[in-house]
Amino acid sequence: MIVAMKVEHLTLRNFRNYAHCELELHPRLNILVGQNAQGKTNLLESVHFLSTGRSHRTSNQYDLIRWDTTGFFLHARIKKRNVRAQIDFRLDASRKRELKINGIPERKLSSLLGVLNSVLFTPEDLQLLKGPPALRRRFLDIELSQVSAVYLYALQQYNRALIQRNNLLRSFEGKVTNPVALETWTEQLVKYGARVTRLRQQALKALAKYAAPSLHQISGGKEKLSLIYRPWGLKVECGETESEITRVFWEILQRQHANELRRGVTLVGPHRDDFVSLLNGIDVREFGSQGQQRSTVLALKMAELAFMYEITGNYPVLLLDDVLSELDEKRRQALLYEVDHGIQTIITGTEASLFTGLRDKEVLVAEIVNGRISIVQQ
Ligand SMILES: Nc1ncnc2c1ncn2[C@@H]1O[C@H](COP(=O)(O)OP(=O)(O)OP(=O)(O)O)[C@@H](O)[C@H]1O
Ligand SMILES: [Mg+2]
Missing domain, CATH: 3.40.50.300 (P-loop containing nucleotide triphosphate hydrolases)
Structure with missing residues (x-):
């Protein structure tokens, strides 16, 4: 039982x-x-x-x-x-x-x-793969927040830092006027952002472990699923440990510094995360048939059950x-x-x-x- x-x-x-x-x-x-x-x-x-x-x-x-x-x-x-x-x-x-x-x-x-x-599955979820990245972030957030207080706290702190940092960047109008405040919020952004990224990345890996066999079964052995995490919406490898992720996050932020000042907004971070689902190496979002998308969403939803069981018992x-x-x-x-x-x-x-x-x-x-x-x- x-x-x-x-x-x-x-x-x-x-x-x-x-x-x-x-x-x-x-x-x-x-x-x-x-x-x-x-x-x-x-x-x-x-x-x-x-x-x-x-x-x-x-x-x-x-x-x-x-x-x-x-x-x-x-x-x-x-x-x-x-x-x-x-x-x-x-x-x-x-x-x-x-x-x-x-x-x-x-x-x-x-x-x-x-x-x-709980895991909720509605007809709207069938859009999970076709829809915008925000849907997929929400999918991971809802799942992770239920099973990990550490995740929930990191996400809340990250969002807070993001709002504060964006307010500052906007108020600068292209020129840094308060470097100490910017540095403080950037530190918070990177600290909690790296944690959010690590936990989402881990969760996606666990989901893939459970979703792949069930998709294999649903598709009658024809389809092989892999899930690829796209940290910060970029095609980069960000590493697996928090210290590696932190280093990469800093580097990219530094590279984007001038851009961020010009645009007045934080351009990199977990608020832009996404993931890609591949069936036999092909992106389901762009090339999957409706049936393949449904099967993949179904497999992901069932994987959520197993994932939550793994974490909470x-x-x-x-x-x-x-x-x-x-x-x-x-x-x-x-x-x-x-x-x-x-x-x-x-x-x-x-x-x-x-x-x-x-x-x-x-x-x-x-x-x-x-x-x-x-x-x-x-
Ligand atoms: N705050 C509210 N107070 C009273 N009625 C509400 C409120 N919010 C929604 N409703 C009504 O609840 C009704 C039932 O909604 P619900 O979405 O649960 O239907 P459903 O049985 O799932 O229907 P469907 O098969 O179309 O999905 C709707 O007619 C809606 O107008
Ligand atoms: Mg209904």
Whole structure:
């Protein structure tokens, strides 16, 4: 039996189109069926929010408050191994926010990270490889922040240094007027930037280790996947240790000094990171067929599960939003194979028929109509 995190119970109050919902989840498979616009994605969004402290659909938390109400409340009871945890989160329209973990008030939203780990897979994720680099950075950030407090801290400090440094560079108008301040922020930028880069690079390597065999399987043995990290958006080798990365980062920054002054902005650093996926040596982003891109994203998502398990010793909860209809039979089977291995999964779809073959197993099937959930099978 594998070790996996489970959400045992979920409460939503005035969250999106839910007035009040109490849901006892199945430890394995939870199938939520509903027509369009009934609240399937909203429910997954609530779990993902408790997991990451943010919504995957909006950067404005106030959007999550049910219209014409004054605030929302979410509660989850979680089990990892034999330890139970509870999260309570409340947001008032009057801008008051309250987070409690195991009943203890927490000031920072980031305290949530690691309490309930999840991997969310939505049809939009199929754009992960075609879309802009920011999507791929976000992919790595969300994954790493959940499993590594060191990463989260380094990223926050890096972003802070980046903002301060950019403000300074902009204020210089082409000529250094405050060299001491610039040096201080550059030091911070390099220190935390090198750490972010090292951890992202390591994570990508681990992801490749897991994604390659599953892609091999999905493609019937035809495709070989490799993932290549592009530090700072450049085609350079930045080394593997933090001291090597630091050295290369300094060098490039020095070379870019005049450019940065002229442009008034930081030109190199993890805020420009990207990665490239190659199938049999060919860039999927530029030359991959739609099917190859889907398979690669699917393999990456499944690799995330294994990666998080490797780091934390627990499999995360898997949230699958309407993805079965987007995948063909072969890829669907590959995905459901994972589901069968004891990871708690919440999966949504518009058609009950998508889930035939799964329903005879031990599962929870529920129907969502207009923000109300009714159990069909337990
Ligand atoms: N803050 C809110 N208050 C009330 N209703 C909201 C709020 N935000 C979104 N909604 C409504 O929630 C409804 C359901 O949204 P959701 O995205 O969960 O649907 P869905 O079941 O996933 O549909 P689809 O199958 O089309 O993806 C939408 O009609 C939307 O108008
Ligand atoms: Mg939806």
